[in-house]
Every structure is written in C-alpha cells, then in structure tokens.
Amino acid sequence: MASNKLVLGLPKGSLQESTFELFRRAGFKIKGTSRSYFPSSDDEELDIRLIRAQEMSRYVEHGMLDAGLTGLDWVRENGSDVVAVADLVYAKQGMRPVRWVLAVPNDSPVRSVADLQGKRIATEAVGLTRKYFEANGVEADIEFSWGATEAKVPELVDAIVDVTETGSSLRANNLRIVDTLLESHTQLIAGRDAWADEWKKAKIGRIALLLKAALAADSKVLLKLNAPGDRLTQITENIPSLHAPTINNLADEAWYSVETVVDESVVREIIPDLKEAGAEGIIELSLNKIVE
C-alpha cells in the first residue's frame, strides 16, 4: 500500500473518453467498469473519482479532491479559486479548444447581441451568459437549460448560449453563430491545500508533465533518413525540428543519418521534397511523449 495518496477527479461525460485515452498515452492504465465512479489504476498513489465536469472545480476548491480535470468554462462559471496547473488543449472529439457561442436560428433577424434586448435566452452556463449580457449592456431573460439546448429555439427561447466543438450540432439544428463568449479547453486544476503539500504538489506536477508530453506527441512524428555528404546541407536546411536536427555519421563515411521531430501535418509535403533532394531510407515513426 502506498502511504501517500492523491485524490484525483476525472470528468464524467463529454470529456471522459478522451481523458482516459490521454492518461493511457501518458502511461497510466485506468480501468473502470461502466457504472463505477471509482475507477482503479495501476498507480497506487492515485485515488480516482469520476465527477461531472460542471462540479469538479467546487470539489477541488473545497479540498474534497486534491486535483481534477475539467473545462476552463466550468471553472469560470463556478468562479472557483483553484490553481490552474496545466492547459491541456483537447476536447471530446479532437485536440482543439471549444467555444461557448451565442446562436440564433438561421432565419432570425438577430445580427448582434444588442438585438436581444428583452428576449429569452437558454443556456447551461447561466453565470457566464449573465456576465456577457451585462458587459454588453443588454437586458435579457436568461434561463437555465438542462441540455439539448439547441432544440429550444425558436419556440421556447429566442437565442441560446451553448458549447460547440465541431459545429455539427449547430448545423443540424439550423443555427447561426452571432458571437463567441468564451474559448475553453481542458485544464488540470489543483486545490490550494493540495498545492501547499509538498508531496501532492510534486505528484500533480509529474502527472501534468506526462499529460502534456503525451498531448505534445500526438501531432508530431519522428523522421529519420540517410543523406549523402554532398547533399547534407540542402537536405537539412529545409526541415523543421524541435531544436535542430540530429546528424550522425554512418559507417560509410560518405553518408549521414539525420533525425528530426516534425508536425505530422507537414510530412506529406516534406517526404517527397527530401527524396527529391537526395535523401534515402526515409522512415517516419509515431511518438508517445515529447518533453521539451
């Protein structure tokens, strides 16, 4: 039995699958049966609880959880005083931020927030929405929505404020974005008491490092190739790298081995260029972690 334990909240709901997957890539095996809110892991120092993303920051703030993963949106909505340990930009579907947007039906006459004076708005994030309307000097009737918010316009309300990632829910419901209230992403947060505890702070820091390393590796690959000496400069000067490419001599002294980490998105441009510039034996390897 480990004597020190970190009580860690993982988000149940939209972020659950992607969070479990990120932990797996970070090196933690988390197992949860479908209805258990106490998943087990292969790290004895972790005591994991599944908690709704909306509530996570309150429990972390009040010390029931030492740390947790949730959306920045819910930390703001709850006005929680917690330590933002790491910004982890991933969502339900992909590695990108989400947006809380003000949306109206495609055929609505509303063009800006000012056109919503005296109108009804539904949202799951009432606090954020109230603040936004106040900041814009618009008085509107803002009501709490339990979800499926897109279905409420135009019959029940005039506009909604909802979270969007891919935009497919807005499109499917014939909605048009009028404005963005907040860009949000997943955050690793810690409680002030946990952060003041040396062991807990160090443990949270190690988890943060591994999660960030796994996220950073997600969009990068390692390229390796052989370059003839007379083409080396030409080949290496045009390839991006984390710092500078690694260059080693091959047993055959006329040849060099070159290694570099690049964005996966540029690989399809770079590989044909490298081949054309005289590189041989080009291989691409996927990466699990990058610690810069």
Ligand SMILES: Nc1ncnc2c1ncn2[C@@H]1O[C@H](COP(=O)(O)OP(=O)(O)OP(=O)(O)O)[C@@H](O)[C@H]1O
């Ligand atoms: N595609 C997405 N849709 C909704 N929320 C997302 C998405 N990607 C990331 N999130 C984030 O997930 C969190 C939403 O979790 P929350 O527990 O509030 O609701 P949920 O998981 O969508 O549950 P429910 O199914 O009841 O709506 C927010 O922090 C939000 O920013």
Ligand SMILES: O=P(O)(O)OC[C@H]1O[C@H](OP(=O)(O)OP(=O)(O)O)[C@H](O)[C@@H]1O
């Ligand atoms: O832009 P998209 O990729 O379509 O994602 C956004 C949708 O996902 C969430 O719905 P959720 O599944 O949480 O259901 P809910 O409406 O009941 O909250 C959110 O409320 C949007 O409806």
Ligand SMILES: [Mg+2]
């Ligand atoms: Mg939801």
